[in-house]
Amino acid sequence: MxxxxxxxxxxxxxxxxxxxxxxxxxxxxxxxxxxxxxxxLPLTELLPGVAPGIVTLHAVDESVGSGFLIGDGLVVTNAHMVARGKLSVTFHDGHKARWQTLITDDRLDLAIGRVEHGGAGRLELRDQPPLLGETVYALGNPFGLGLTVTRGIVSAEARAIGGEQRWQTDAAINPGNSGGPLVDAKGKVVGIVNARAAIGSGIGFAVPVASLRELLQGVESAGQ
Known part of the structure; x- marks a missing residue:
């Protein structure tokens, strides 16, 4: 100048x-x-992009769980939901479809299934692990009430629960949330909700996305 x-x-x-x-x-x-x-993204802007990818699972024993779409007709949930028997899937638009198991892993507590109806949305998996204290949202169908979102943080770095790594969060987790996604503030999946502390409150757990990627490799290698 x-x-x-x-x-x-x-x-x-x-x-x-x-x-x-x-x-x-x-x-x-x-x-x-x-x-x-x-x-x-503000939560009001994040939800319209994420909600269509959330599904509800109904088992023959009348238990209810959650899941989410990751591709054309591919749905992710917990292995303990699949263990309950024959499943039906209800999409965000109300459409129903049968669940066909492609792969399940009890150790990871994850399952991937295929459904005829591809759904109107799909969720993106995050590449990097979440940070301690990062804001996250749990989406699912607690108590069969319908799509519900709760907000919290990653309240502890990955813990070994039952010999497997789990993210800990204080986002409200209730029966029916199992298999639903834990997403970051961009709407990307960082974990799959699978458990909560039986005593106390504000202690929930989610399977890391890295474990889901491990399972996806099995689906791809099998040509499914």
Whole structure:
């Protein structure tokens, strides 16, 4: 930047130039900050993109669980839901379909199934693990009441529960949430809800997405 000492005779040229540079730098910083996009979506904007990918599962023993779409006709839930017997799937639009198990892993407590109706939405899996204290949302069908969202944080780094890693969250988890997604503020899945503490409150657990990716490799290798 070129400065002229004739702009304000009362100020020495060097000081005037320095002041002008500072002002220009501040203006540039403000402009750059104004162009930085928001990475997190307000909940009211996040839900319309996520809700169509959530499903409800009904077992023959009348128990209710949750799940979510990850691809064309592919649904994720917990293995302990599949263990309850024949399942039916209800989509966000009310359409119903039969569940066909592709792969299940009791150790991971995960299952992937195929349904005829692909559904109107699908959820994206997050590549990076969530951070301690990061805001997360649990979506599912607690007590069979219908789609419900609760907010919390990742309240502890991955813990070994039953020999397997689990994210801990204080988002409200209730019967019927099993198999539903735990998503970040962008709507990306960071875990699959599978348990809560039997005593006390505010202690829920979710299977890390890394475990789901492990199971997906089994589906792909089998050509399913």
């Amino acid at each position: 070129q400065c002229s000492s004739t702009a304000r005779p009362a100020i020495r040229g060097g000081h005037a130039c320095q002041k002008a540079k500072v002002v220009a730098s501040l203006l540039m910083l403000v402009a750059l900050l104004g162009c930085v996009p928001r990475s997190d």
